[in-house]
Amino acid sequence: MAQPLAHPLIALQGVAVRYGRVQALADIDLHIAPGERVALVGANGSGKSTLLRVLHGLVGPSAGQVRRDAAQRQAMLFQRPHMLRTSAQNNVALALWLRGTPWRAARAEALAALRRVGLEAIALQNARTLSGGQQQRVALARAWALRPAVLLLDEPTASLDPHAKREVEGLMADLAGPAEPADGGGPAVTMVFSSHNLGQVKRLASRVVYLEQGRAVADLPVHDFFNGPLPEAARLFVKGEIG
């Protein structure tokens, strides 16, 4: 398995997760290094969402260890963002306020974050009335405003139309910075995302982890994943999803 050498932001060792009788993850060893853009791919039910939840600390492992750089902030985005019934600006500002930023400063920072995702003009609009793509951009602004070192995204574009998909994907690339590992801790956000869209994986990822029935059966630099030899199931998955 390819494991980066840099000091990991998150390190999983021998991680397993069970939901009752379902073994959602088994024997996962995974190091996330600064500057990486890791794509989690695999069939429905292979464990991608569960792995993201473990990385974010929302689900505890039933076996194994999760170590996290406690000084680093993390944020997570879901397929369908949850918007509160208030303005886009307040949706972002509340996240900052909850982290201890005074309200006035939070409102100002929220506006800057909305500007970052091209939504300054609709800052005062009720977030629930925005389109799916706009809501996902507000969610990205809300996550980015927290200045996370690690951004985890669970199929962030899966429920969007092609135009919105491209916009959100472009923003993800923009927030993550260049696809090379950052040297010396630049402003780049380390990103781990799940996706069924292999074109998107090619465009965004620096590394691909392929899950099968809760196991990481391939963990490769993006070029090797799409061009090199793969375990049979992963090869068929790539062929089926593309062809």
Ligand SMILES: Nc1ncnc2c1ncn2[C@@H]1O[C@H](COP(=O)(O)OP(=O)(O)OP(=O)(O)O)[C@@H](O)[C@H]1O
């Ligand atoms: N809360 C839960 N309770 C019971 N079983 C669960 C729960 N969440 C997930 N599972 C099961 O764990 C396994 C892994 O699910 P997970 O959602 O992580 O897969 P996934 O790869 O993200 O799937 P998808 O691509 O469909 O989103 C599946 O068998 C799923 O049914």
